Each structure stands twice: as C-alpha cells, then as structure tokens.
Amino acid sequence: MDTASVLAVCRVHQLLEDPGSVGVTAIDKRPVDGPVRVHKLGLHGDIQASRIHHGGEDQALYAYSQDDADYWAGELGRALPPGIFGENLRVAGIDATNAIIGERWKIGLDVEVEVTSPRTPCATFQRRMHEPDWVKRFTEAGRVGTYLRVVRTGSIEAGDHLHRIFLPTHGVTIGKWFSDPTLEAMEALRDADADGEIRLQPEYHEEFEKLGRRLGA
Template structure:
C-alpha cells in the first residue's frame, strides 16, 4: 500500500549564490497533521516563485525508493525534505505517473500530477561537494525527477496516510514522456 512517509516544509531560508541570494530548498519533516491548501503545505515558502510554487507547482513529491537509490549513489542518508520535496511517498512509482493523474492522500486531500521537476543549479549547490559538479545532468539522466502537483481538494495530511491513485487519464502523456533534461 503506497503511503505518505513525511510532509515537509522549509526549515529556514539559506544563503545561495543564485540570483535570489537565498534558497528554500532546505525542507524537513513536520510532526502531526499538516494543512494543505491551493498553494501547498501551510508554512512552506518558495524563494523563487518564477520556477517553484504557484497553483500548478503547489507540491513536489519524491519517492522513498528514488531517495534510497541516491543514498546509495552518494553514500549518505537523505532525510525527507532533502530533495526539496513536500511529500516523501513510499510504494508508488511517482515517475510512472501520467500528466493529469490524480491521487488521494489520507481521507480528504486530492492532488493532480502537472509536470516533472526540472533540476537546477540551486539544487546542485545544495548537493554540495564533488557531486555538485554535473549534478543537474546526472539527476536528470537517472529520470528520478518526481512530479509537481496541483491541489484539487485541500485538507489535512500526515505521515502514515495512504496514497491512492484515483484517476489515470486515458491517453495522457507520462510524466517523463518527452523529457530531455539539460543539454
């Protein structure tokens, strides 16, 4: 049964060498029930709203299985929120989702898959160390991007909630169909 392992929000804005001067990628798991509305997790922020956030990118989901792959590759633990995700999910291949696919999380929250994450240099700087060099291409090449989600119906979610695929639109493109990544 697919389930929500963690709901994450920004812990603190951190200095960053990018154009904004700060990043909100540093997210961590929240305790207990967490409110989710049209713009995502209550208390979360995005430092660059041109590329993150808004109604079509209200939430970012990442699979525990993909995080485990990267833990093995990088040789370190990657706690929920490390990828900048709001939702760490276990037991669901989030990269096999279709655009327009809908999921119910817990009793009430409904979300819709809108697009894949496009990794950026802020993410590479967050990774740090020797892995940061070429990170955007490497992350893209593995095709373990995770989806952005639109909130169709808000409510409260928490770690342990079941995640159910409630609708897979016939003929819709897959999350990674046509994704080329950086050149």
C-alpha cells in the same frame, strides 16, 4: 486502485543564503510532525523563495518516491533523508516519476492532488546536494519526481494512505515527458487537454511549440 503512503510531509526549515538571483533559497525542507493543512498553493507554513521558477497552483507540492531516493543513496553512498531533494512529500508504494500526467491521488481523508509536471534540476539544487555535475546526473537518471496541483484542500500527515483515484487514458508519464518527449506524446497530451480529460499548465504549450519546431512538426 493502488494504495501507497506518505512517509514524510516536509516544509521549509530555514531560508539559506544562495548565490542565485534571489539571494536565498527555500530548498531546505524537513519533515514535520502531525497534521499539516494543504492549501491551493501548497503546505501551510511552506514558502518558495523564487516564485518565478517555483510554486503557484500548478506546482503547489513536489513529491519524490522513496525508491528513487534509495537509488541515489546507493549512487552517492550516503543517507538521503526526506526533504533533501526539496520535496514536500516523500512517498512509498507509488512511482512519482512514472505517474501519468493528469492522474489524481487522494491523500488521507480529504486531500486530492493532480500530477502536473516533472521537476527540472537547477544550480540551487546542485549546491544543496554538494555533488559535482549533479544537474547532469539527475537529468540523465531521469528520476525527477513530480509536481502536484491541489484539487481538494484539507490536512495530511506522515503515515497517510495515498490512493490513485484517476488515470488518464493518454498514458504519457512524467518521466517519459522529461526524458524522451516525442511528437506522439505531445499529440496525446494535447488531445487529452483539448478533450477535457486533463488540464495542462501553460508551460506545456510553450514546450509543444519548441518541440514542434525542433522535430519539424
């Protein structure tokens, strides 16, 4: 299938003071040189300050596409180096936002990951970007990137090839579910999960209930 690459592997550089509920944030991710071990909970040496909202096996890694970063560089009029979005992986040749929920990628020689859910912007992210109304702008643009579940551990580094090795048949993308969740998309995801084609994280079922109530299903 498609071949792409990892431009940078990023992990926390330092914890920053933050007025949020935890008091610090680990959003300051920066590229690292050489191979980095990938565990079920993410990159070796990386952390999440707020484990309630970030991390866990279903959000072990966060990938953001260079094309989306280039879009924002044009909008904001400044360079946006790898890690600025809090991403662990800056990727090229693959559209993380339009990845199909449940699709799988092979990175390098042995790591396999699974696309799980979109990134929801928060106030900490807005403070990181130093842009007024950033949460609103990021949401409206819908260029959110994707969280990844680690299916097979190993080591990765910048320059590794990235191959899409499995595509679910339901067709619902990360961007579609984030920007325009519909009953049709919900039913497609629910059926794929029930059939064992994909494994949705528990939060999806909570979203399904809310969507059903809102749309009268």
